[in-house]
Amino acid sequence: MKKVCMVVVEHPFQDARVFRKEAKSLQKKGYQVTMIVPRKQGYLFGVDGTPYKKHYLNKVFTYEGIKIVTYHAESCKHYLSKVLKDASVWDQAFQNPLTQRALKENADVYHVHEYLSLFAGVGIKRKMLEHKGKKVKLIYDSHELTPDPLSERYPEATKKNLYEKLLLMLDEVDQIITVSDSIKQWYQSKKPTVPVEVIYNSPPLTDYTPANTKVTDRLTVCFEGNLSNRKGNWEKIKAISELCAKEMPFQFKILGGTRFNEHLEIPSHLVDVITFTGWVDYAHIHEHMKDVHIGWIDSDGLDASLNERYAMPNKFFSYLTNGVPVVVNESDDLAAFLEKYRCGTVIHKKQASAEDYRDAFLQLYNDSQMLNQLSENARRIMEVSFCWGRMEDRLLAVYRSLLNEEVK
Secondary structure (H helix, E strand, C coil), X not given: CCEEEEECCCCCCCCHHHHHHHHHHHHHCCCEEEEEEEEECCECECCCCCECCCCCCCCEEEECCEEEEEEEHHHCHHHHHHHHCCHHHHHHHHHCHHHHHHHHHCCCEEEECCHHHHHHHHHHHHHHHHHHCCCCEEEEEECCCCCCCCCCCCCHHHHHHHHHHHHHHHCCCCEEEECCHHHHHHHHHHCCCCCEEECCCCCCCCCCCCCCCCCCCCEEEEEEEECCHHHCHHHHHHHHHHHHHCCCCEEEEEEEECCCCCCCCCCHHHCCCXXXXXXXXXXXXXXXXXXCXXXXXXXXXXXXXXHHHHCCCHHHHXXXXXXXXXXXXXXXXXXXXXXXXXXXXXXXXXXXXHHHHHHHXXXXXXXXXXXXXXXXXXXXXXXXXXXXXXXHHHHHHHHHHHHCCCCC
């Protein structure tokens, strides 16, 4: 039985992509999977950042058949920051607890999920060969571009250094997995010899009964995921809700909500328009989509972020899987997908206003035939080409290729 070790620096151990999709799919297909995951301030944490103060306190435990090995994030911060140092001194960084725990797993494949876990993975690969004489495979699962070439998060000198170090690390990577075709093309332009596969953040197919999307009561628009005032989504949701409620029976449904220790107040005049479900278990999201007509994604700051332009987020595929057409502004990959498969509406503006979204929603409210067709197209394209079952096939093909395994 081949051993796989997922190495994580930032994500929660129950992360939808890392745990629910990839780790569980590999386990189901007979791989022995371990995840090495961070504690922050001593605790593991949920998908909304809530610390688990009464559960998952053991250093090592089994969760749904997968071995979970924990470490304290704070103990690695100093070591992992050495990625910015000259590569000749990197060896000093590989004494960190994350790398050391990963070495003990003696896995065949190390599958890393962030820039800093890639740095740890480079150390793992080197040390496995140096100390155990074992050539392991290293997969970099790039959920986004780090550093983002357009972002102003880092000073230019730091961003240049991060980029140069990324290229060095990629020389030791056996396979890149990423989340959109544009990010794949970016990597291929930088390292054409490293194979890249796109594995979308699609959910598994769930039971689905086509709903009559003719709006007889009210139009329900959904936002799924984290909601924070810092990104401006909340202000836009309030503005859209206010405008739409004047034109038609309307509800804005927030499927998810704020992160730990954050709170958003619904204005008194919108309490009957905006609803929060709170955080919903991954397996039950589809139940909350049954009354939803449109999924909303607003990509902000497209001129200042390639990640925003190239993003294909979980919520996008969650909407489509449940037969919910999507309305977006002009982000590269989302817009191209919707227009190719005719499963949503694109507002051809990089900065779409609340008025723009109101107009798009009102048009679909008044055209139930179009809304039904978009809904049917959304579900069909996920069933045929892009559900998690199809993505799982891509993931397993990557592993079989790396390990020279025959198709079973």
